Amino acid sequence: MLPSNLRETVPISVRQRHKPVRTYRLRPPGESLQPTRKSRLAQVTAQHSTNPFTIITNSDQLKKACWLLEQAEAVGLDCETTHLDPYKGDIRLTQLSNDRHTYVIDHKHFHGPCGFQPLKQLLESLRPRTICHHAKFDQKWLLKKLGIQLGGIFDTMLASQLIHFNRKSHNLATLAKLYLGVTLDKTLQSSDWTGDLSETQLQYAVRDSQVLPPLRKALITKLSQDSLIRAAQLEFEAVPTVAAIELAGIYLDLERWKEQLTIITHQHQTLAAELQELLAAGAPQGTLFGHTQINLDAHPQILNALKRLNVPIDKSTKSNLLLPLAKQFPVVAKLLEYRPLSKALTSYGESWFTGINPITQRVHPDFNQIGAPTGRFSCTDPNIQQVPHTNGYRRCFRAPEGRTFCIVDYSQIELRILAEFSQDPAFLAAFRSGADLHKTTASQVFNISIDQVSPEQRDFAKRLNFGVVYGIGAPRFANMTGTSLREAEATLRRYFQTYRLLYNYLRDAATQALQDRQIRSASGRLVRYRFDPNNKEQVSSTRRKARNAPIQGTGSDIFKRALRLVGEELRGTSAQIVNIIHDEIVVEVDAYEAEDIGRRVSLRMVQAGEEYLTSVPIKAEPQITSEWIKD
DNA sequence: GTGAAGGGCCAC
DNA sequence: AAACGTGGCCCTTCAC
DSSP: OOOHHHHTTOOSSOOOTTOOOOOOOOOOOTTOSOGGGHHHHHHHHHHHTOOOEEEEOSHHHHHHHHHHHTTSSEEEEEEEESSSSTTTOOEEEEEEEOSSOEEEEEGGGOOSGGGGHHHHHHHHSSSSEEEESSHHHHHHHHHHHHOOOOSSEEEHHHHHHHHOTTOSOOOHHHHIIIIIOOOOOOTTTTSOOSSOOOHHHHHHHHHHHHTHHHHHHHHHHHHHHTTOHHHHHHHHHHHHHHHHHHHHOEEBOHHHHHHHHHHHHHHHHHHHHHHHHHHHTTSOSOOTTSSOOOOTTOHHHHHHHHHHTTOOOOSOOOHHHHGGGTTTOHHHHHHHHHHHHHHHHHHTSTHHHHTBOTTTSEEOOEEETTOSTTSOOEEESSOGGGOOOSHHHHTTBBOOTTEEEEEEEESSHHHHHHHHHHTOHHHHHHHHTOSOHHHHHHHHHHTOOGGGOOHHHHHHHHHHHHHHHTTOOHHHHHHHHTOOHHHHHHHHHHHHHHTHHHHHHHHHHHHHHHHHTEEEOTTOOEEEOOOOTTOHHHHHHHHHHHHHHHHHHHHHHHHHHHHHHHHHHHTTSSOEEEEEOSSEEEEEEEGGGHHHHHHHHHHHHHHHHHHHOSSSOOOEEEEEESBSOOO
């Protein structure tokens, strides 16, 4: 069934695509900022076919506007701000559009959030729906400046990403052109919004929000055709939580980070010198300056140097290829020691403390809600989802005085999804028993009792379980475990004999996906594939992707549902989500409240999982810790 | 000088 | 030769 706020508005047979937006003659704005310029304004407007608009400068006008807008089924909303960072700038304008009219709130005439009560009431209710392009942006400003949490969002950017992830651009101008045949000029987006606004700036502001209601209709048609309504609802509902996470940021202990950096810098220098020496052994003699210095971070140079030393490699110096050679060649061993330090120094170095917001003293990364076609988040500036899990780095992320972290992550969510989808009895039983999964797998695959499973066998089973989700093959498995190809093949065979239905499911999913050139997650999220059926490599690559996508995609579905539920759960408490990493939520909370919040976050995450998985138990246990370090 | 591509490695 | 899915960041190299 469709969610109620979308259901009634899905057009059955209306084709909105390429239909030009209706044009209106300008009515003189009732409360223009600059009444003397009215006539010039009117001319410009007529040329560009803009909605009539009203400029709002006091709360009485706002009240009236909100009362009128309340009747609409959806309202386009767009904020123009004086900065990209809500901690550094202000909202300059807020435009609100129904199908006929645009109201432009001039925030310069308002002081503090008190005059915005009617707006808060309008936007926090489920209806009318608030239409935004990239709602996270507007939501952050509205939350920070006016304490408004959007009640029912329709995000045209997220909708477009769901419809076609691989499209190069999802910006508003592109969508307006594609779905409505309207050309939007975006050159004013980054103009100066601090002083008095020009007519063209106002035109720009109005046009940007007036396009949203018709665009929503067109997108609903498309979402409906592609059966993406449920997925869209899931995405939209997660937006306020994501906005709150970015606003909250996470505290980074600068002193600890610097300590770590100092340690790594020392080790790096030592290793660099040693490696340089070892590599020089193969260099041609008699250069003017003694040894020829090699740039240790230049892969082609390293490759050549290793070749000179008769290391049997061809064109790649990838670590997993070098690993077997480390014993025989000390220079290779040294290189493998050097590389992670080099990575650490560059990727987790000084750039992190320049990213600390001077006002909050915290790091505020940018979370891209649909970062992958499977629906996973991606994260930039900085990418806090890839901080090394060694304590040296993780201890730098700590709760401020009086507060603590509560970390809740799903236990093996993707493998549980695989169990559910395949309905494999042995795999399901492994989860239902509640025992250690990898031990259970080992006992089932090697046909021994759980008590007899050695640590090596458990590790083996763990690698098997994870590898299978990604469509691992025998060669890679052999390489990973250090066994022979023959042995690896035998092990994989035994694994799939143990979990017969699991094998069947993965096989059928891949076959079906190759046929349909698409596959869906549990929420209906669509992942499309383009490949040449005659190209073997492309076919097998697509097969592996298609095996993984429904699992990873459903993991994302569950996680996003959890974000919504947890976000709601935490309203009015001292807790705030400060980080999310695919299946893990990090909450910062007043210490006295931590136990209670931990239980509640865990319950909501389990609830989200249970909405999608019915055959396997969901586990998400809270850990309370002052640093971002898990057991 | 800038930007794309390739290689490598960090996370889940 | 590689044969494991999804990302982002950093470096070097190379073309423009």
